[in-house]
Amino acid sequence: MGPIGPGSLxxxxxxxxxxxxxxxxxxxxxxxxxxxxxxxxxxxxLADDDDDDNKKKKEKE
Structure with missing residues (x-):
């Protein structure tokens, strides 16, 4: 199964x-x-929240 071609679209x-x-x-x-x-x-x-959490963890270490 390949990608959708122009005929399929x-x-x-x-x-x-x-x-x-x-x-x-x-x-x-x-x-x-x-x-x-x-x-x-x-x-x-959500990605921004994860980045903020990771920064906080690194600052505590």
């Missing part, structure tokens, strides 16, 4: 268009983008 886009319709796709794309942005910000916050 075209087929997925066509099926999505048939299922959701042309008016709903931009709304779904925007919602997906917002979800990914929130997830990225949340994971960045």
């Amino acid at each position: 075209l087929l997925i886009a066509l099926v999505a268009l048939l299922i959701f319709g042309p008016k709903k796709l931009p709304q779904l794309g925007k919602a997906a983008g917002n979800t990914l942005r929130e997830f990225k910000n949340a994971t960045k916050g």
